[in-house]
Amino acid sequence: MNDPTTLTMREAAAAIAQGRLRAETLVDACLDRIQRIQPALNCFIRVKADAARAQARAADAAVKAGRALGPLHGVPLAHKDMFYRAGEVCTCGSKIRADFVPDHTASALTRLDAAGAIELGSLNMAEFAMGPTGHNDHFGRCRNPWNPEHITGGSSSGSGVAIAAGLAFGALGSDTGGSVRLPAAACGVVGIKPTLGRISRYGTMPLSHSLDCVGVLARSVGDCARLLSVISGADENDGMSSRRPVPAYERGLDDAASPGSLAGVRVGLPDRYYFDGIDPEVAELLAASRNVLEQRGARIVDVPVGDHGAINDLSNAVLWPEAAGLHLPWLRDRPQDYGAQTRARMLVGLGVPSTLYAEAVRVRARLLDELLRDTFSKCDVLHVPVLRRPVPTAAETNVGGGAAMQEMLGQIVANTRPFNYFGLPGLSVPIGFTRGGLPQAMQLVGRPFCEHLLFRIGAAYEAGSRRSTPRLPFDAA
């Protein structure tokens, strides 16, 4: 077999299960690649090489013994460093928690373990998951594998980079305002923020309990579907996790390649906000992606949306008070241990009136109801950009902690944050590259718990676009 790191996760899992590929070979290939590329990209905080090799040997022994194998048996993954594993340091990308050792394990990790996955290490992230660019004052900036001068997106920066660079086959991330979809888009991989409550948050670092979602990133829609199948579902350790049954997300994805596979699906184009001031090059790529969906049988329909610009700003009245409340003791006693951007953003939370916070939380049902009634009655999914502009450079976004920072970061999350407020699922799918060589993505947003439909449309796009992905710069050299 040629370089096994170029396989998709599902291909790798099948090859291991059928005895065509040893897990140890695959893990070694990933570790070799990490050793070679990590210095340039800075996407890992910790690599657990010995533990991963031991897990791989055990996985190979299980195959040889004919034991029952999970859907991720022997597949190397790596995760944002905010998923707790009992007895192991979890930094949350911060100086404050540099030595934090949790006493329990995240349910998402427990489920991945049970499915046979191997963990290569922990990934870089924005400090306390508060930043959409990939900057981190404590662990250094994560770099975009397509051009290191450009941002990776965040806060799950390391997750996007590790997958794009072929260092791991899948990664957990978290998404409170776009933190899975943004790095997926900026790095050219697939990422999904599921419906609020779809995945247990037990054992994950909290940021905003009203908005936090665990999400996944991988190289293909099918790979994301497999990961979501494994980690979704009710959890007695998380009272906020949904008890709705988990659909078989991978079912039907292979049929998505057939012409007409999207017959009857209405793809909604919002009549305002999401395309305001869009870069022409990005608009062109999005139009091309809609053409592919139409060729598969989908119907593109114009749909009305409410004042989502206001929703975007309003979500700050929920996010930052909740974050500031969590961090208040450290904001008082260890302000110097925060990065400037992180601290500045949380200060906003201390100024939001409590009545405004309560109202912003309370009115969410009504605003969601309006969106479902006025918009989703006319379409099955929304099709919007993740970013309205080409992926910016690090220099353009490194704007300290003042008003310019609030403005710049607000632009980056403008198209992702409203859907966190609503709690709706969003899938980021790569749609090509801008002339500067950086990826772009479409964001498909659906009704609550319709992740299966997002996967079906995303898979149909992948099959229909037949676009060839250029080689990464360090592979082409």
Added chain:
Amino acid sequence: MSVGEGDGLAGKTVEEVISDSGVKVTPQEAEAVARALGRIKAAAKILQRSRSFDDTAEQYYRTLDRNGAGEAGK
């Protein structure tokens, strides 16, 4: 002290509110916070239109669960 919905958003006021919580803040930081709060308060106008006395936070989760989608298309 709190920054009420009808209050102005002078940096000085914000500085006092944040200091009351025991967190140190510079005048420059307070000015940036005041600007961010101004945006939030402007956005809050949609609350006037949407809210009802009987809305609850719990209702949101029921709305989310009740509207789970079936399969679209074939």
